[in-house]
Amino acid sequence: xxxxxxxxxxxxxxxxxxxxxxxxxxxxxxxxxxxxxxxxxxxxxxxxxxxxxxxxxxxxxxxxxxxxxxxxxxxxxxxxxxxxxxxxxxxxxxxxxxxxxxxxxxxxxxxxxxxxxxxxxxxxxxxxxxxxx
Numbered sequence: 001x002x003x004x005x006x007x008x009x010x011x012x013x014x015x016x017x018x019x020x021x022x023x024x025x026x027x028x029x030x031x032x033x034x035x036x037x038x039x040x041x042x043x044x045x046x047x048x049x050x051x052x053x054x055x056x057x058x059x060x061x062x063x064x065x066x067x068x069x070x071x072x073x074x075x076x077x078x079x080x081x082x083x084x085x086x087x088x089x090x091x092x093x094x095x096x097x098x099x100x101x102x103x104x105x106x107x108x109x110x111x112x113x114x115x116x117x118x119x120x121x122x123x124x125x126x127x128x129x130x131x132x133x
Contacts (some may be wrong), residue, residue, distance in 0.1 A: 057128040067126040071117030079110040
């Protein structure tokens with residue numbers, strides 16, 4: 001990762017000076033969808049979409065579309081939360097091997113959860129009926 005503070009070395013009269021101090025304003029990089037600046041917005045959108053889905057499930061009861069949306073959004077919501085914990089507590093700069101193992105384990109668990117929700121919604125009573133029971 002590049003540091004936000006960029007000091008440059010200059011040589012004047014045979015002496016080496018560092019230009020720039022830690023007290024200068026940081027130049028923030030521009031927003032980039034690939035670099036994750038919209039990640040928080042996507043997280044909030046998923047979290048907020050669970051509210052009307054849950055209300056619709058309570059009011060209308062079991063419905064295949066509601067169960068499908070819950071079966072997709074809920075595992076992604078959990079994935080993003082666990083991914084944030086991995087990023088915070090096991091960053092790749094401090095423990096790269098453990099970060100990689102945990103990240104890939106989370107991805108595998110998320111895929112298994114998505115498949116489990118699909119199977120549960122198509123071959124069993126569905127997520128709404130499970131909570132109702």
